[in-house]
Amino acid sequence: MSWLQTNNKKRIVILGGGMSGVGAAMLATQRGHDVFLSDGGVLKDAFAKALLDQHIPHETCGHDMEQILNADVVVKSPGIPDTATIVQKILEADIPVISEIEFASRFTDEVEIAITGSNGKTTVTSLIGHILQIADFNVSVGGNIGQSYAAQVAEAPAEYRVLEVSSFQLDGIKTFKPKIAVLLNITPDHLDRYDYKFENYVASKMRIAMNQDEQDYLIYNADDPAIIEALKIYQPKSKLVPFSMQRQLEYGAYIKDQNININLDTNSFTMPIQNLSIKGQHNTANAMAAATTAKLLQIRKETIRQSLASFQGVEHRLEQVLKINKVQYINDSKATNVNATYYALDSMEKPTVWIVGGVDKGNDYSELYALVNKNVKAIVCLGTDNSKIVEAFGSCVDNMVETSSMEDAVRVAYKLAGPGDNVLLSPACASFDLFENYEDRGRQFKNAVRAL
Known part of the structure; x- marks a missing residue:
């Protein structure tokens, strides 16, 4: 105690x-x-x-x-x-200086399920919460999204606490020990907080498992080279449960014949990818992580399938806003780093006018070049300083326009887009130059689209 x-x-x-x-x-x-x-x-x-x-x-x-x-x-x-x-x-x-996640955890002995990663953590946290609610578990969902963990502990008891945790929150833990930790991916992000050293950021993410023991579980992405390397360095004591999009696993979750397969000891689960409500390769990986968590909690297979088929997704994450003059407007304001925007651009199947920009956190845009050349017809820069984006993508597209307000950005995108195109807000940057946070940015985008 x-x-x-x-x-x-x-x-x-x-x-x-x-x-x-x-x-x-x-x-x-x-x-x-x-x-x-x-x-x-x-x-x-x-x-x-x-x-x-x-x-x-x-x-x-x-x-x-x-x-x-x-x-x-x-x-x-x-x-x-x-x-x-x-x-x-x-x-x-x-x-002693501790984080609010650490503080709240000291007042509860309830089952904690913690999710972290550079991308996808809000989707996976929400999806695990959705599965547990459909399974009729007494659960609260929060942490880095929605209500803070401390507020939830103060408000009411719950048998299960599903928590999104950021690297900043993990930096301040001492004894926080989730029963199930989920590590989705580690790609460069927030490097301005970590002396511009990727290994410092990796160390921060690995803290999610630092207090776990042999009775706990670490679900991790076996396709992520940074995670594989970090597991060798930090050697967590928890039971390791991998998931992979790229290869079959004897133990863990993998894809075979367009099905999600999960094998945990004698317990197996399958579900066709086409039945998932959230689309795209990254969301298949997210669904695998969530379903693996549900299997470890011994939730019925049919309940898991039903939950994965009915989940509505997350606001500001590839959110379809409106179709105007046969142009689809998509809000991906939650894409605050390059890797998140990579997933967004990769999922575009039509010519796309891309709204990008904000506070650069030491971004390397080179991994986006091939996707921009393939899927993007025009770029609208949205930020107080767009020089890095102009320099990175100036030669990739014929049309690039700089703007400094959401209304301008949406009006310019409206003029550049033609029937059958997408207009995608996926900033790859933090929002604090022009907006309160990514939610404010996403809502301003939706309001501007509705005002067209």
Whole structure:
């Protein structure tokens, strides 16, 4: 049992007043701890109201170091890097700094299923949640999507916790130990947070299995060279369960004769790929990961098949918005890195006007060249600085237009697209230059399309 679960009152300081910070503050308050939340900026109205309603002491637009350094433990928002001056001062004072995922996990002994990866984690998290709900499990779904883990633990018990976890959240874990961890892929992303070293980012992702033991499971993508190399280096203790799109496996999940096949000891499962509700090679891999999780939880085969056939997909991930003048508009705002955009462009079967750009995180666009040459007829740049995109793709297409607002980008795309074409928003970049987050970017895209 964690010391946080005991009746020992502790001073908990929370850095950051967003979704995860406010959730952690509510949980800590509910469990009788002395709580103080500090945010260097202005809180959103809903979060400010929640803190006031719960009478939680907090400050905004600055940090009172005397209050902060009086903490027994600091819970840090995933958006604040470890290199931030305030975090360095806390660490120098020998005060533990943990993530909200770690904090919440110390208040529960429920079954945790954690999903990470550079791409696909929201889809797989949502899909596993969907399967468990259809199987009538008592389950909550959240973490890096939807409601924060801490808020969910504060709200109600659940037998199963399905959690999307990002590398930033994993950086702050100490004892977090999921019963089932799912590692989908590791491709360069967020390198600006990892000293531009891919191996640092890989190490962060592998932390999902660091506390697992022989009673736990690590489901992993056996086609991903970075994962295969990392398994040799880090040697997790958990039972390894691979899935592969490329080869047959004696143990794990694989494709044969256009069927998903899963063999776990004496337990087998098959389902035709054509029956999956979500299409594309990457989604077949996502479905394999989710179905393997369900098999480990001993959910009935028919329930798994029914769930995989009825899942509606995720907002902002290859979301079909509208067809106007025989042009299909597609919202893939969640593609915040090159690899995610690779999947999007690869799934385009018609000439595509591609809206791309935002905050570059050290992107290497070269892996997209072949797909752009094959599938993209025009590029619309959307960002405050488009120079890297112009340089990368200027010679790939005849038409490239720079824009600095979503309305402009959609209007330009409308003019460039002809009957039978696609207009695809798949930015390959973070959104913070022009938008609050990728959700805001996706909704602005949908609103602009509807206003045409």
